[in-house]
Amino acid sequence: MRGAGAWAPLCLLLVAAAQHSRPQLSERPVFTCGGILTGESGFIGSEGFPGVYPPNSKCTWKITVPEGKVVVLNFRFIDLESDNLCRYDFVDVYNGHANGQRIGRFCGTFRPGALVSSGNKMMVQMISDANTAGNGFMAMFSAAEPNERGDQYCGGLLERPSGSFKTPNWPDRDYPAGVTCVWHIVAPKNQLIEVTFEKFDVERDNYCRYDYVAVFNGGEINDAERIGKYCGDSPPAPIVSERNELLIQFLSDLSLTADGFIGHYKFRPKKLPTTTALPVTTTFLATTSLKPTVALCQQKCRRSGTLESNYCSSNFVLAGTVITTIPRGGSLHATVSIINIYKEGNLAIQQAGKNMSAKVIVVCKQCPLLRRGLNYIIMGQVGEDGRGKIMPNSFIMMFKTKNQKLLDALKNKQC
Template identity: 85%
Template sequence: MPPAAPLLPLLLPLLAAARPAAAPHRPTFACGGVVSGESGFIGSEGFPGVYPPNSKCTWKITVPEGKVVVLSFRYLDLESDNLCRYDFVDIYNGHANGQRIGRFCGTVKPGALVSNSNKMLVQMTSDANTAGSGFIAKFSAAEPHERGDQYCGGRLEKPSGSFQTPNWPERDYPAGVTCSWHIVAPKNQLIELKFEKFDVERDNYCRYDYVAVFNGGEINDAKRIGKYCGDSPPAPILSEKNELLIQFLSDLSLTADGFIGHYNFRPKKLPTTTVPPTTTTTPSTPSLKPTVALCQQKCKRSGTLESNYCSSNFVITGTVITAITRAGSLHATISIINVYKEGNLAIQQAGKSMSAKIVVVCKQCPLIRRGLNYIIMGQVEEDGRGKVLPNSFVMSFKAKNQKILNALKNRTC
């Protein structure tokens, strides 16, 4: 994927198109609004300046009756996070209580997003910390049939069935398409999901084209089971309850063969296996959250780079660019200098710069400070964030450490 284009040359034609003919100055985008018509532009508050912190802005878009809304992002620059938990833009069908089409952040623009009616809701949320230039997007009206075989998705309620990407199996799926399949079983049943064939544009972090599967009917990142791309079918999936949501999104560039998946309903089994683990895991709760006992341990680094390398899930060097205390833990963003062992760590990339999120479970142990360089070793949480415990190996990064780290990178653990 090419790096993001410079901001100013990209914005000039967009701002010209968005400016009313009689206006002698560039437009100023407000926080949300109600817009209607055949087409138009919306943008984050103050765009192309930095958007404000701690805000929530909502745009309600309406196009003429009998048509659908097509939303195309022309520019996107929000704080990057693999689950878009901090700054993000949500897109919904309809104006109230509609199904969410998608949540987006970072700098990678999604493909064209299409509502299932003549109404769409766009909502941007920002937290107290890092910000970017925000977004500008164009909405337009389209006839439902104009998108032809790019239409896909829907509600599936039969006991078994299948779903596939547009054009399957004759040719590649189209660029710029969003599909959502909502599978609903009776209350006392679960859903088993299997992908028979699977080929979606490959990327280490599935940023461009991807399939995401969620427990429940509302897209909620806390309920996300997984995000998939590449040419290896995901492992079979079993829902927690009686609903699953499958979302497929392709951007505006490379495409691939696509996929076909099958599902079937199955009876919910009695949870007989859940009782023993409950009793055995109770004593270990101090390791799951920052407790007084865990964080009162003596904070002293043990071992060496060599002795800690293989036992760590990830090993990176980087600069601490943000450090925020939340519930006794330190949440930090690391601008990566080098990756020696990636493991399951979620690494974000914008142009040539890479970053990762880590959580120092006990904020004072090990102690890291904003603006300084470190070697960081640790484990990885389910959401892809690095987890640093008091016994994790962290030390200041010096140029002389480079030779040892390069040698360790070639070691077989």
């Protein structure tokens, strides 16, 4: 990306930016750390672009277009430190100027499609850590009429009790390349959101790396809150939110496209026990229904069997590094950066460049104990949401290079 070949298009971008922003002053614009931008269109870029961006910086650009219009942001170039979770250097894009919904987070060299705000304000923020690796980014913003969004853009805030969402051009033709859509569904506080896909056809890939639909609990694109990531031509199973907010993101890259999808959502009350008994009895039944899980987590933490004896009974087998751990209730939600995968099953795997990761839930957070930064061999089952499910008797052990030969042999085993 940073070789000689990359500079030719870069130069063309800079000339275009210069002609657009201040042709009478210089041949190329000077990009500073953040700023306030108003008007029908303009350019923003990382500090010092196209030079390497500085370390330990936080730059914020606030964009305002004329009242009654929406902001459309197109990245012309992006080259930030690459990480599959965008933890180190990244660009965040938000609706509005303060406390707005995050539309997306981007890093590496992947150029997203057009990003569209729901109103006339948008905020862009770039953060870098102590180590920088890249030439930053440059993007153009422009104003558009909200009713122009139909064919080219998509997404928005959905607050009615039921409704639909679909890819641009549906059902007449394939969705376009280079599109990013985010639907933010908000229900009343005491309700949940159920989503079903009627038709679904998104470019197929084993790891959904190119075009995909991702669904998140809450109002932000937050990897820890991701319910699932989907592609191919099989509609995902119905999805129910954990809370009263859900975010649906659709992204297409700059190559192959497909028919797209149409999905429907509806609000529904939080599940009540299916009993007509008095409230006292209801409470008792709800409490006793939790006992098996409590009892499960009170057992001694002891794995049973060996690598060989657990291989066939496990839905997935991988070696990986635990990179995030989030306690949630009595369980632990972890993200594992994959060193090697020996049995994939229906585990949902995320890929960014050469980095692959997967989500696992340790049902009893202390058993087995997963520590961040350590390498493990993990075997387990997979839930309907594509996340690995680790029970107290699941086979987990520290991963050492001496295990590699045995695991490679097991990979070829016929179960």
